[in-house]
Amino acid sequence: MSTTAAPQPWSPPRSASTGRSWSPVALGAAWGQLxxxxxxxxxxxxxxxxxxEENRLHSLALENRGSETGWLRTAFDLxxxxxxxxxxLGVAVVGLVGLVRGRFGAAVRGVVVAAGTLGLTELLKLVLLERPNLLEHGSAANSLxxxxxxxxxxxxxxxxxxGPRWLRLPLALAGAVAAGAMGAFVIADGWHRVSDVLASALVGSIVLCLVQVVPHRGERRRAALVxxxxxxxxxxxxxxxxxxxxxAPLTTSYLVAGAVVALTVLTAAQALPREVRGRA
Structure with missing residues (x-):
């Protein structure tokens, strides 16, 4: 008499986990980056x-401010x-994208990431952090x-x-270009120092990881989060x-910093959860 093995229940692969419970991996990722x-x-x-070192480059940027011409000057003026x-308006568009798709949870998480990244930045820059005047001609105004x-x-x-998963690649490419260009711009035009832009990349990644800590329907990518x-x-x-x-000279410095911001967007796109069809 032959017997057949009982079917085994499906379980997610080791590199992924369902989002119906709190994620210690996402929390650890956020903590490590903090x-x-x-x-x-x-x-x-x-x-x-x-x-x-920061003031050296910052002084060069201030000296060169306004020297751009052509399309670069147009971009700076914009x-x-x-x-x-x-x-x-941009945050509202993020929420609208999720709502149009019928994904209320995705809309809320998207708004939290968009607004939370800037909110945490302003909290750090204006309230929690300070820039001590350690040099004779240093600036005491914190910009990080x-x-x-x-x-x-x-x-x-x-x-x-x-946004939908099928649009992640073009959205990631466009977002990487836009965010990376902004990071390079604020250094080149003397608004910020290199560390300020690198800190922004970390803040954005931290907020994205924190949003994935809370339970939600979807399939987290643990390896990608790490x-x-x-x-x-x-x-x-x-x-x-x-x-x-x-x-490094000024041009190399702002290009390198912008590249880190762009890389943050591209890597974050790969760490987003896989959506479960028909669920938010």
Whole structure:
């Protein structure tokens, strides 16, 4: 008499987990990047050598301000005209994308990522962090993280969360270009220092991971979350080595910082949960 084995219940692969419970992996990813953000702040802002290198590039940017011509000058003038209401409109668009798809949960998470990235940035910059005057001609005004970079980065990440999976690639590419360009711009035009932009990349990644901590319907990618938590701090550290330890010129510095922000968007797109059909 032959017997057949009872069918085994389906379980997700090891690299993924269902989103119906709290995610310690996402929490660990956020925590690790928060530590990296603290290290970045201490090295670049709380030490005299860090401030000296940052001020060197910042002074060059201020000296070259307004020297751009052609399409680059047009782009800079466009960024100059950005106002807070443009950000509010962008956050509303993020929520609308999720609602049009009938995904209320995705709409809420997208709005939280978009608004939370800028909100955490402003909290850190204006309330929690300070820039001590460690040099004779140093500035005591804290500028870390960059609000403009975080605003565009948050919108890019929010759209990825709220948008459909089949649009993730074009949204990721467009978001990487926009956020990376903003990160490069604020350094090139003397608005921010390199560490400010790198800190914005970390803030955006932290908020994205925190949103994935809470239970939701979907299939988390644990391996991709870990990769995100390693890539963004690693890229930021490499950028500091190139820019400060390597004595990079201004052009190289803002291109490298912008590339880290762009890489954050691309890596985050791969770490987003797989949607379960018919569920938010």
């Amino acid at each position: 530590v990296a953000l603290g290290v970045l702040y201490v090295v670049c802002v709380r030490t005299a050598p860090g401030q000296r 960024v100059d005209r950005l106002q807070p209401q443009h950000l509010v 993280p960059s609000g403009h970079t975080s605003a565009v980065l948050g919108l890019a990440l929010g759209l990825l969360v709220a 990769r995100l938590a390693l890539v963004v701090p690693g890229a930021a550290a490499a950028a500091l080595v190139v820019v400060y330890a390597g004595g």
